[in-house]
Amino acid sequence: MKRFPYTICSMKVLMTFLTFTSVNKSISIPDPRQRDQLLQQESSWQVGGGVELTAAEQRLDSLLHKLKEQEMTAPHFPTAMHFFKAKPYIQQSPVFKLLQKMPKGAVLHLHHSAQVGADWLVLNVTYRPHCYVCFTWGGSVQFLFSPQRPFPRWGCSAWSLMEQLRATISDVAAFDQSLMRNLTLFTEDPDMAYPTQDVVWNRFEQTFVAISGLITYAPVFKDYIYQGLQQLYDDNILYLELRAGLSKIYELDGTVRDKEWSLQTYRNITEQFRLEHPDFVGIRIIVTAHRALSLSQVEVALKETLELQKRYPDIIAGFDLVGREDSGKPIWYFQEALSLPTEVKTNLSYFFHAGETDSYGTDVDRNILDALLFNTTRIGHGFALAHHPLAKELSRKRGVPVEVCPISNQVLKLVSDLRNHPAAVLMAEGHPMVVSSDDPTLFGTSGLSYDFYEVFVVIGGLSATVGTLKELAMNSIRYSSLPADLQDKAMFIWQQKWDKFVLENSS
Structure with a gap:
């Protein structure tokens, strides 16, 4: 399901308003009914604005609105605060405690090496x-x-x-x-x-190296996968798409396991977890290569990914380039390697990190457009998307969502006050998006509740509603790489959990 906020009806309302105001310049007090109509129309454009709420959802919406109003007038409301300073106040928030209970659907932007709590x-x-x-x-x-x-x-x-x-x-x-x-x-x-x-x-990069020595040890690797799934499940998440470089795993005797062993381990541990948690849908892997690599190295990584996808189509979702965009090579540098799937007539989905930068006008900044040229399935971060109106329109028309990671963007110094995050504009326009956590180990978070809080309370403000939360959760399933039958299954499980959550918290 794709949403296009600029409908024929809404444009008619806008044209009527423009005609009315241009013809009636002498009127000092605008028609209140027309003002109400414009406000209502604008609200309908935002993420969740087109979601029809049940009576119970409306009651929950009223409760959350009141709670947000109270928090916004509190002396320590975490607006301009850095997340590390805001976290204790967020933990005390009644809104946050409700969001912890909320079924959030899936997490679609999460890195293997920063998945589990320190x-x-x-x-x-x-x-x-x-x-x-x-x-x-x-x-x-x-x-x-x-x-x-x-x-x-x-x-x-x-x-x-x-x-x-x-x-x-x-x-x-x-x-x-x-x-x-x-x-x-x-x-x-x-x-x-x-x-x-x-x-x-x-x-940030030093910390990844430190963690790597622990989690690439085979016995820990297995337990780490299970613990990561458990922490997500505890935060009411039912599905995961994990970005992983499939690093070599070592045993105590010096044996080194290959990527195929890692994939089989992911599959086995996930199946074990699903047997113990039948309402957990599963996991798929987005294989990654670092953008600091050479063209030939990325080409090798792509060939390996294509081969792994043939053997494990159920668990391989696609491919991505990771690492800091500002210091790494842009997507266009790897154009020959990235064209490989087309040349061998094989489908491979891309999930590019793009626009995780504030260096506007540079080659790195153009990653946004290049990601779309290579038919990316989703845009990781997309912080710079608001500066590219054409790319933003292409993203909207194609239904390519932005994976919004607000805490990551703040900690890595793209934005200091999250009220100024570009996602605020995208939310107001009803742009396709999902909420993600990126690297929770490094930020001291777990699951998605903290990032949902920042999106719902700080970025969305009082305009964000229960409809916003509902659409964002549903988006995480709609925009996943799951095949249609598993998407239907995931949506059915989520809907049951959502209805229960609403019923228990709306009275």
Whole structure:
């Protein structure tokens, strides 16, 4: 189902208004009925504006509207606040607590390496046998599982066995907290810690490397997948599309598992999870390659993805280029490699990161248009889309949604005050979109509730309604890569959960 807000009817209302005002310039007080009609028409254009609400949904909408009004007048309303400062206030919010209960559908933009909470990584994974740690001169941390002390690598000359290291520390809880800090971007003063995008991105990439040493160990990899599914399920999410580079997985004896092993593991763990949670629909993988790679390397990655898709069509959703857009190669640089599926007459869906930048007018900025030229299925972030009216119109007409990741965009310094996020304009225009979390480990979030709060309360303001929430949740299923029969199944499960949620919270 695709929505096109600029209908013939709405344009007639607008033309009537323009004709009326141009002919009647001498009238000092506009017709209140015409004003009401325009306000109503404008509301109908926004995301959720065309959703008809049941009586129970209308009652819930009234409740949420009142709660939002109360929060917006509170002394610590988290509007212009950085998320790291706003998080404690969000957690106390009655609106947030309702959103936690809300069935959100699917998460469509999430990276494998930043899926699970840092607390689980530290309190579970680093307490396992054979876990070594190294603190580098650059101020970062590295982990590795090994049967004996690892050789110097990655700037690490001294590796310590975690079990032995903890035995020498008097305040282990404080030490564990410091490790958690090394696996997230959290800081009490983010503006001081991250004065520029370069600084925060450098820390961002260091953190991914630190996490990698833990989650690419085969026994942890299996548990990590399950834990990630559990955390999503606990936040009322029923389906996941995961961006994953399918990194090589290592065993304690030095055996290295290939990408096919990883895919089989994803499938097996997901099936196990679904047996225990029958209302969870499943998982599909968007295979990724880093945009810092060469043209030939990306071509190899694409060939591997095409081969994997032949063998595992049920779990491979498509392909994406990841990494910081401002410092990586633009999509157009890889045009020859990206044309490979067409040349071999094979379908491969693209899900490009595009427009995660504020460098307007550059080659990087043109990723938005290039993503559409290569028929991207969705646009990851799309922060710059508002600066490209043609690309925005193409995206709307084709039904190509934007994966909006508000907390990620703020933490990585694209926008400081989320009220000014470009998604506010896209929401007002009814542009196709879904809400996503991007890298929850690094931001100290879990599931989608925090990002839904930012979209519903801060970006959407009082204009966002229960209809907005309903359409965003339904969009996450409509715009997924699931085949039609599984989309129908997911929508049926979601609708049952939604009706129950509304009934329990509207009286």
